[in-house]
Amino acid sequence: MTLTFPRALFGLTVAAFALSAQADEVQVAVAANFSAAAQKIAAQFEHDTGHTVKLSFGATGKFYAQIEAGAPFDVLLAADQVTPGTLVTEGKAVPGTLHTYAIGKLVLWSADPALVDGRGEVLKSDKWKHLSVADAKLAPYGQAAKETLAALKLTDGVQPRIVTAENIGQALQFVQSGNAELGFVALGQVQPPDGSKVPGSMWLVPDNLYTPIKQDAVVIAATKVNKAATEFVDYLASDKARVVIKAYGYSW
Known part of the structure; x- marks a missing residue:
């Protein structure tokens, strides 16, 4: 007896396998003020890309110290511009990924x-x-x-x-x-x-x-998931993400 496998279902199965094979986990350090917005954006990003996002919330200054000490973060969403810029200058963050994702x-x-x-x-x-x-x-x-x-x-x-x-x-x-x-x-x-x-x-x-609170994002140079990390940082500038950013009282 010959078993048949619907072509459409076969295509979906292959696509799902390819997506899961390419999916990575992105570790993101998030300034505490952006917690709620980051959770919503991360959920959208996971749905749209298949990647997983693990968020850690805290003070930008503490994250800087942790990254300096080798903490395994892939992305930093800071509450300022100075910290990500310093990491780029030190060679610990990727210059081309640095941009302002929100103004608080x-x-x-x-x-x-x-x-x-x-x-x-x-x-x-x-x-x-x-x-x-x-x-x-x-x-x-x-x-x-x-x-x-x-x-x-x-x-x-x-x-x-x-x-x-x-x-x-x-x-x-x-x-x-x-x-x-x-x-x-x-x-x-x-x-x-x-x-x-x-x-x-x-x-x-x-x-x-007060000085404008421009919040910058950057990919950490030591990341082992550079493609997924860069995709997440780029996603912050997408129309979907900006709807969320605006809803939580930020501009860009």
Whole structure:
């Protein structure tokens, strides 16, 4: 007896085998502020390419130290331009893959819907006890917060009430948990991607109070999956990815 195998099904099987044979796992170090957007983009990328993406979230400064020490990351999505640029200069990242994938916005946020006013005047009041700020030495959003307080001439006045977080993700957690009534965080962390109202209350810090937060991506030179890593970095500039990036409050 002769067994027949439908040609269309055979073609699909071969295509699926080829895709799985070419699929790689890409290890991506992601600045904490971009966590939610990165998860959605990674899921889209996996669906479209067959590759797997493993995301690690944290402070850009810490990732730099880990990469310097040989951590097996394939891609860095930083919260600044300096760190990826330094890696390129040192020969530890691939020059042609370096580009800005997002420009972030700083906000003063509170879980209390009545606490933060539209001009940030609450910073001058006694309505709060603790202000959560990411470590400026490790996190670019922490540096932006530092610059904002300096521009407003509030540094000395609020310094005793600042709670320093390791990264912008922890800065948000401090406010969410009630350990701080206020916090400087990224708009992308608190803006719902469906366009609904931001929970709590917030002040969108004017751009002229801090250096623009241009966030760069780059492929790490030591990667063993260069093609897949480069595809992921390129994917960040795709129309699909940019829809997500915009939905979370970033521009590019």
